[in-house]
Amino acid sequence: MAGTHTELLGAVDIGAGWLAIGLLGLLRPRGMAWVARILFPLGSLLGIALATAGILALSHGVETLILPFGLPELPFHLRLDALAAVFLILLGATAAGVSIFAAGYFRPGEGTAPGLLGLQYHVFLASMLFVVLADDALAFMMAWESMALSSYFLVTSQHRLPEIRKAGYLYLLVAHLGAAAIVLSFGVLQGGSWQFTFEAMRAAQLSPVSASVVFFLSLFGFGAKAGIVPLHVWLPEAHPAAPSPVSALMSGVMLEIAVYGLLRMNLDLLHGQVWWWGLVTLGLGLLTALYGVLFAAVQTDMKRLLAYSSIENIGIIFVGLGLTLIFRAFHLPAFAALALAATLYHCLNHAFAKSLLFLGTGSVLHATGERNLGRLGGLIHRMPWVAWLALVGTLAIAGIPPFNGFVSEWLLLQSFLFTPSIPHEFINMLLPLGAAGLTLAAALAAYLMVKFYGIIFLGQPREAKLAQAHDCGWLERIGLLWLAAGCVLLGIFPAQVLALISHATLELLHATTAPPLWHGLLFAPVSPERAAYSPALFLFGIAALVCLAMFIVRIAYHGRIRRAHPWGCGGFALTPRMQDTSEGFGQPIRQIFEPFFSMRRELPSPFDAAPHYRVQIEDRLWRWLYVPVVSMVQRIARATGAIQRGRISSYLLYSFVTLLVLLIWVL
Amino acid sequence: MAMLLLLAIPLAGALFLGLTGNRRWAPEGNALISAATLVAAIWLTGSVDAKGTVFFLGGQFFVDSFSVFLVALTALIGFTTALFSRSYMRVEVQHARIGGGRMRLYLGLYQLFIFTMLLALTSNNLGILWVAMEGATLATVLLVSLYHTAAGIEAAWKYFILCGVGIALALFGTVLMYFAASKLLGSQGTNALLWTQLEQVRGQLDARVLSLAFVFLLVGYGTKVGLAPLHNWLPDAHAEGPAPVSAVLSGLLLNVALYAVVRCKVLVAGAAHSALAGNLMMGFGLLTMTLAAFLLWRQKDIKRLFAYSSVEHMGIATFAFGMGGPVANFAALLHMTVHSLTKSSLFFTAGEAAQKTGTQLMEKIRSLLTLSPSTGWALMLGTLAILGMPPFGVFTSEFLILITAVRDHPWSTPFLLLALAVAFSAIFFRVQAMVFGESPPSQLSPRSSLVPTFVHLGLVLMLGVYIPLHLAQWYNAAAQLLG
């Protein structure tokens, strides 16, 4: 039912607009004012327009469009349906905040010329947009790989540093591998129809084996991009390497776009319903969530910490997806819709909150030049805007009500509670484990975020130079405010947001959860007796009680407030060095989960004049999975050299033997 | 007429430049002659477009939808390479790597080489095709050893002997094919080797003889294509010659050799009523890709690296042609086109980089981006294009090939993936290190002449997002023709 094309055309125009903005930057590649102060805010406005188009498109029907590019038989097909619209909102709204922040963020004299950076940045945005809109395999892959490529260039914009080069290389390699797997999955998915449009793929009938192949290929392909364990290794390298707005987009949006790919593939295009797909996804998601959060807890670099936290969140999203698949396979569409809603909701939440935090770290980085947690501290005094806005993101990621992170976790746990209705004992047994794992990850996330926020913004400055730190500029504040407002609104009006999301669940699963009760402030996706949560009331309650308490205290209390030095155990003054470091804060986690880490400790000796303690945490998967693969490739490469020893007689012999072998074969 | 001009211009140019190539204006003359060839090719293309297959000289020469775009491509790359070599060879003369006499040799042989390529592509006679292929070897062997270095001579010798032997085997295959055909078409006259004639009667040709013939032809022409394990001459020859020569070797000669194989395959597949020819090509293609991918990991020399990459891509194209069918053939033709454009541009850039840094060793080339942004970006973008990243055209062709493989021959996909992944990791690892990084102390920096490079990359980019209707029609017609 193709309606008017207004929203889709608008979205395409916005994509083209982003590309145009990028190209305009090349007019004056070194013109900082031109690129940053004019073009980036324009891009931000386009982001808002895109989000609006997405919201409008949700209530309209499906729109399709064919662009005259690509192969003659396979021009680029575009389609805007509810699922795409949800991700358009995500992309547009996040990009709006990030772009306006970036307008104030870029400074002269850093890495790539600003014009070029602007081009890469906007190509990145546009390619993500077209990934979401693509309706045939070629257009999808084209946009998908452009996304990888442009983000690669963004990651390597500081290419003089060897570790950034390494990160970029790893990133593009994994991205490319994943893309190849996705291409293959499309190849299987078209089921011999030779039609590469998604329309044809929806109609294709696949055997369960082929369908499972598609599922695994797509899980590998999109999982590599999303950063699920064990394909996550590139993520903590690449995300921190990029400039902060780019990290924000990569972590906040690109990972979600990968999730979009998986949703599109497995819920829309692929019709097979094999229950253990969901179980595999769920298991991987749990593993990823726990793995990510554990590693995040022991990081000492703030951006790496956030990157690992992104891995955790992707894990949570995968858990939701797994639940959706399980429910769908057992023909429980209403519950599947609930789980899917949780998944989509978490995507939105993560996009806003993680972008906000990455931007916050960007401001900190700019103000202090420091990303090591061990050298920060006390910035709430110097940078109140960043600190208070980052607190919102921190609480959101930590899953604290009434912020948005909690809503999706709440929904996810609610959907876990429906698993006993699945007529399968094995799953019934495993799901409590899943729920437990999820809650554990969520609780650890709170630990992690306390560490993140407390060490950066609270306490005393650990270095003298932090006293010169300054708060971010007004453009950056707008960006941070926008995203923080998103976190709060998503947290307080879940019923309204879910009403939007339900278009997508209706479209994909032909079911929603009971809609009539979503109006107003009450949020009861099943029934108010079953479960209810009203964040607005919650927030109102807390705020009212805080005010009340303050009021009462003000009336009842007449003492004065005296400022003094903190208590130094009587005798000596406290120095910033006495504070807990990030290593120290992560120490309990390290101790409890020691078997999962591979640690190298440098302990100080008692006679050391300048005692030095260092712990290096490594991913065991490197040694177990990646190093063997690399050394295997190298061994084979060494072995292949043997056929080329430079002797012409041997070469002739090869020809001769080849000839003889073929002749014998033909004979 | 157009065809006559197409062949006559480079041949006359070869004679002319062979006599006057040491003059100061000779490189410009070279470019001018190539431009004239290009014009003739465009003219010819236009007439093919208007009238369909064009015959010439009583059917001895013809251009159909399969060869027309290769002719155009050859003329185009011939022209851009001539443009590139204008400045490149001047720098080589300035650096006293070659003298005036050898400049004459270079220019004369360059035109001769273009002539043999065009002859091979336009000939309807399989015998003439063979003669032209051998002629191409002869023309380039002296170009490979142009610098008269020990390594150059060694490479040229290997090139000569291996390709000579290979092409001799191809002659045996041609004889066998003639043998099979002469029974049907009569040995009188020369029709029995005309491809168009053979194609009409291919169903009646003796399957056994043709299978045998195909083995010889495949091993023979396959040596020139660079199929493993017959590829050993290729990296040596590509690495030791001047950059423009590497560019045309990789961009044109390999294509033409593959063209010859595919022409033969059509006949054999039609006669043998079996998938033998296709299977052989697929097997060789996969083996070539995989082996080349692993060999890429070992490379230290920038031109050798890209030479192995050519081997790998020829493997991919051979595999695709082996699969057959409209989509795979389409993809293979597109792949030939975009690979030629991309790889020749990469050799231009590699030559530039080597001139700027004074070495072909990759570990000594660092931070091209700061040394010369245009060279750095050209290398980076070209590499990404050749590695199959969109929006470049190589991506489109590889996409189609992968998707066809997964549908028709799922067993081959692990090999394809392995080869693509290993090749990607190897090439990108090296190139990133060369393009990025801290800049070394000042090195030689002659003026860049990368217009041809960016023209090529622009074309590849265009083919990635948009294929002109005419080109697509040729591809489709050719894909139908090839079965």
Add this chain to the structure above:
Amino acid sequence: MGTVTLTAVLAQGTATVMAVLAAPLLLGWLNQCRAWLQNRSGPGLLQPYRQIRKLFHKDAVIASNASPLFRLVPYVELASMALAAAIIPTLWTRLPFAIAADSIALVGLFAMSRLFLALAAMDIGTAFGSLGARREMLVGFLAEPALLMVFFTTSLIAHSTSLPTIADGFAHQPFVLYPSLAFACVAFLMVLLAENARIPVDNPTTHLELTMIHEATVLEYSARHLALIEWSAALKLFNYVCIGLALFLPWGLAERPTDPTGLLLAVPALLLKLAVTGSGLALIETLNAKMRIFRAPEFLATAFLLAMLGLLVRLLLGS
């Protein structure tokens, strides 16, 4: 869920205020019982109130580098605990405020208060503060899932995550023996001890840096801020006990506040249950010794395990 009438809201408000006011009494009772068990005469039931009053009369000393966050946190603590008190069914089950947060959100609420406390502890930048924050979060990240698992078990039985509905189900239905609830109960008790900084996980009276958890986080607070914190700690204990009572000993709960006979039964029942539970807690604290700090995770992991076992038993046996 009952219709939100003005009477219901007013009654609920009154009950919440009562709970807030009465909470220190439970702490006093507990301490008194402990003193008796240790053969001491004890400070008396009203000692917590005296303490709070004393603190309210002092001048506040705040570290010079404290941020506004530091001063805000005591109010947030008290407010969050008061909100929790409004959600937990203590006397009747038709709570109009319950729609604000179900049991999962309640866990979130506790997490929020803990997180803010930890942030406040880190704000001054003393060694003790961050040490306390770290330990507090360490306890939290294991206690929170365990608590959630307990709620999961009861929710599965009652087919609802809403605490009043659960309590209602248990209180007003024919008695059924749920083995899974036994596991959940033990787990909940362990979580309660850990979360409220009771022995054996923490010692509320110690200031020994090797062992203290909760005290380390509030070391920098003084006067009214400390009073608020202490008050909210007492309220937290009260809330936890009430949760336990609602889940595991729900008998005697009235259905709605307008039902005088129900209330007449519910008030004494609550007082009795609180008294018994308080003395029981005192007994546990007296019988056990404080464990080393790094045994705490084991203790909590056991709680987590028990809660999970309860859930599994519920799912496998359907009981």
Add this chain to the structure above:
Amino acid sequence: MTNLPLELINTCAALLLLLSFAMLSQRRVLTQVDLYAAQGLVLGVSILITAWNTHQPHLYYSAGLTLLLKVLVLPFILHRLIRRLDAIWETETLLNMPSVLLIGLLLVMFAFVLAQPISELATTLTRGTLGIALAVVMLAFLMMITRRKAVTQVVGFLAMENGLLFAAASTTYGMPMVVELGVGLDVLVGMFILGIFLFHIREQFESLDLSHLESLKED
């Protein structure tokens, strides 16, 4: 039609094979060139017989071309080259002579087996000769593989060409004229280039031993 031409051609074929073996076992380079000339002679004669038998005029040209090129021009050039380059002796083969000959024997058998079914299709009078032509090609190939001197490789290369020509002449009464001319031209040009190369190699490495040409490799 008598069987005389057939017998003559078969004799020629046998002679060719014999000469191939002789080249394979010969260590002295100059003698190899002489043997090559003899092979060319036999080849030319066989083409002449075919031409005479089938009355195809272009085969006469072909025979004339063969005799001119392979008996006179190329051996002459090779002789000059070898004397100028002072490369009269092959040092040693990569394999010892008896095993080379044994392998050669096996190859001949293989070639015969391979050619058998095809020969049965042939309608020409020279049907048995394809196997021999193939054998000649393979023996020449074997010679190129086992020898170490650049000159011997050239001779092997040329001998291979002889086998091909014989195959063309005997099985199909020769290729079309234009092709034959082209092939002849290519061989001639190739020979010149090879000659130039031999001088280059000699100049660069002061020897014609191919072991010097092993520096380009994967190491």
